[in-house]
Amino acid sequence: MPIVLDDLSAFAAVARAGGFREAARISKVSASGLSEAMRRLESKLGVRLLHRSTRSISLTEAGARLLERLSPVLDEIDAALEGVQVQTDQPAGTLRLNVPANVARTVLPGIIPSFLLAHPHVRVEVTVEDSFVDILASGADAGIRYEERLEQDMIALPIGPRTQRILVAAAPSYLAARGRPTHPRDLLAHACMGLRFSSGAPAAWEFEKDGEILRVDPPTRLLVRPGLACDLLISSAVAGLGVIALFEDWLAPHLASGALEPVLQDWSPPFSGPMLYYSGRRQLPPPLRAFIDFTRQAMAEM
8 A cells, every 4th residue: 555645644743742741732633643644654565663651652763764764855845835825926834943052042933923924924833942853854944053063064144142251140148258260260169050961961161262171060059951940040140059151142131230249240242153054965944945045135234
């Protein structure tokens, strides 16, 4: 029997979502329907595509190879269908972006609202992840990351501020009680609060001055995953509980109000801002093409 496209779509949905329940929620197809589609597909192919357990699923080697080849094809089909859904000269369909938390908080608010106003037939889905991801396998059309975390063989262009900084800050009350650090090693004697990535590794406290790069591992009273939990770090710092290190853009309102004071600024040099990146190996969906053009224009006007 020929393989049905819906079964291939079901496989991609389950693989991208990491499970039948989440895939059912996203695709609006029942979990039992997705399970039956997987059974048919594996039976017709004669290979197992997924390792299943009571708590999780993972791709077999054959499943990983199929998803890698299948994802661009399904994306092209989606783009073709979306392109004819609205009879207009304007782009239509869904733009899927995968971005880190600080970009979702400090960069996209200055871009997405204007983009949506300019393109009323485009829908945007934003997934926030701070870990390294394969944007094609994740189902995203494009990602935003910093240069050192870009995937290979991708086309990249600047988006948002061209330089950013990580600043160390604390409340005036804390600094009055505990003293002001003047060297990164002084943080070893302070109460610090930081980030832990999804991998389980804590975010590094790295500093640079006059060509010297220094990394310290201060004691931490509070650890959070990147994202909205960063607001908890800021609130705790404002309350005088310790020292934090976050993007300057994120801290700006609290620095301006005096609720937080920066320290070790001479050890916090600027670095290159984020990049929008996407695959050049396939035809660009109309919403992504429109977003790339919009971003280029916005950056030219900065």
